[in-house]
Amino acid sequence: MKLKTLLTLLLAAGLITAAGCKNDNGEGGEAASDDGSIIKVDGSSTVYPIQEAMAEEFQKNSDARVTIGVSGTGGGFQKFCNKETVLTGASRPVKQSEIEKCKKAGVEFVELPVAYDGITVIIHPDNDWADTMTVDELNTIWGPEAQGKITKWSQVRDGWPDQDIQLFAPGTASGTFDYFTQAINGEEQASRGDFSPSEDDHVIVTGVSRSKNALGFLGYAYYDENRDKLKAVEIKASDDAKAVAPSMETIANGTYTPLSRPLFIYVRKDALENNKHLKDFIDFYMTKGSKLVKEVGFIPLPEKAYTLAKERADSLTTGTVFTGGSKVGVTVEELLKAEGGDEAAEAAPAEDGEAKAEADGKNAAEGTKAAAEENAEAGDKAEKAAKAEEAAE
Numbered sequence: 374m375k376l377k378t379l380l381t382l383l384l385a386a387g388l389i390t391a392a393g394c395k396n397d398n399g400e401g402g403e404a405a406s407d408d409g410s411i412i413k414v415d416g417s418s419t420v421y422p423i424q425e426a427m428a429e430e431f432q433k434n435s436d437a438r439v440t441i442g443v444s445g446t447g448g449g450f451q452k453f454c455n456k457e458t459v460l461t462g463a464s465r466p467v468k469q470s471e472i473e474k475c476k477k478a479g480v481e482f483v484e485l486p487v488a489y490d491g492i493t494v495i496i497h498p499d500n501d502w503a504d505t506m507t508v509d510e511l512n513t514i515w516g517p518e519a520q521g522k523i524t525k526w527s528q529v530r531d532g533w534p535d536q537d538i539q540l541f542a543p544g545t546a547s548g549t550f551d552y553f554t555q556a557i558n559g560e561e562q563a564s565r566g567d568f569s570p571s572e573d574d575h576v577i578v579t580g581v582s583r584s585k586n587a588l589g590f591l592g593y594a595y596y597d598e599n600r601d602k603l604k605a606v607e608i609k610a611s612d613d614a615k616a617v618a619p620s621m622e623t624i625a626n627g628t629y630t631p632l633s634r635p636l637f638i639y640v641r642k643d644a645l646e647n648n649k650h651l652k653d654f655i656d657f658y659m660t661k662g663s664k665l666v667k668e669v670g671f672i673p674l675p676e677k678a679y680t681l682a683k684e685r686a687d688s689l690t691t692g693t694v695f696t697g698g699s700k701v702g703v704t705v706e707e708l709l710k711a712e713g714g715d716e717a718a719e720a721a722p723a724e725d726g727e728a729k730a731e732a733d734g735k736n737a738a739e740g741t742k743a744a745a746e747e748n749a750e751a752g753d754k755a756e757k758a759a760k761a762e763e764a765a766e
Contacts, residue, residue, distance in 0.1 A: 409648035413458045415442035416449030417548050418574050419592035420462030420636050422669040423488060423662075430665060431657045437650035445572045446548030447471075450639075454478050459644035459651055463637045464490065464548030464592070466695035481642040481691045485655070485682045487662060489672040491624035492553050492632040493596040494606040495577075497585045502526065502533050505607040505616040508631065511557045514538065514588065520565035526586065534586075540568035541580040541589035547572060548699075553590055555699040556631040578603065593619050594670030608632060625672045631701050636671070642689055652686075659683035 414424055421443050428439035444452060449461035450468075454475040467484065475482060494511065496503050503526070510529050513519060526533040542564075543550045550570075551561045558564060571577055574595040581587040582602040596605055596619070607616035610630050623629035638658070644651050659682050663673040684690075 410437045412439045414460045415458045416462030417446045417464040419464040426665040445546035447546035465699045482639045488636045488666045491593045491619040493619045495603045499585045507609040536586045539587040541577045544570040544572045552699040556701045597670045
């Protein structure tokens with residue numbers, strides 16, 4: 374299943390509804406109908422294709438109707454904490470400020486990981502100089518201090534053309550923006566402001582595809598759908614690191630760093646406990662999600678992760694397994710550790726980690742010492758990062 378029509382066209386046609394309808398009492402609620410058959414969803418534009426695919430398939434065998442808004446991760450949490458929606462998609466973990474806002478409104482939530490994604494840095498296909506970039510070079514372009522000063526490609530690397538850089542990016546309410554600025558600039562929201570922002574990833578695609586001097590970033594699925602008119606930049610984590618292109622394989626095995634990240638949905642506990650339609654939708658999400666996630670261009674988590682997430686939903690386990698906000702370099706294994714403990718993390722890749730197994734199998738088939746050493750190094754880093762995360766918590 375490919376991504377459908379432009380979000381803007383869907384909005385214009387009324388096929389995506391703003392997920393903030395009021396009930397008869399004038400309050401935000403999980404449905405406009407008495408039986409809760411309207412499930413109101415909002416949130417991340419990155420997660421939207423997953424939400425759309427889940428809703429489309431679920432509604433084929435359900436009386437419920439799923440309405441989906443696209444307000445960005447931050448905007449989605451605002452509606453969620455205001456009880457205007459029962460489910461919100463997020464391309465980063467919930468922030469502490471959002472936790473506090475929900476708490477004040479009496480909203481408890483269940484956090485569920487649904488997929489893995491890699492933020493993809495994109496350029497025009499005719500750009501023949503920026504095929505690879507380092508994290509430091511991205512920081513040179515996107516750091517707050519770059520505003521009004523770093524305006525030409527030639528200022529980023531010697532030998533690059535003396536042409537103006539045209540920048541496109543998600544809006545500041547986007548979880549993708551939060552994660553990118555954390556990973557590249559060291560702090561969420563720390564960025565130059567003189568770029569063209571949009572909560573609609575298709576607008577970013579259009580902007581970059583029309584200019585040879587453009588640069589932008591968005592979720593991998595949107596690049597994958599538009600690779601005929603975009604080029605993905607290979608990223609070097611450091612000056613002496615190997616350049617790595619985003620792909621299903623490199624995102625799954627954690628070598629596309631530091632721009633790989635998990636994606637989430639957050640569900641209101643009260644609605645999940647009392648609305649059978651919503652519970653059925655979440656059950657569908659967790660049991661059928663892997664296939665649909667892959668169909669729309671994202672990387673499924675190991676099946677064990679979906680099982681653990683379903684257990685969280687069934688037991689109405691509230692709160693976040695993260696400390697709040699973006700977590701740079703979180704791997705599937707670390708996500709599993711946070712969800713279900715070390716044993717689950719160790720067992721899942723061997724049993725059900727389809728994407729990682731494919732990557733490992735390819736390396737084994739090639740039989741290269743370099744690949745083996747690289748995987749071992751990645752595993753050591755993941756283990757150290759996980760231990761550091763556990764110590765911090």
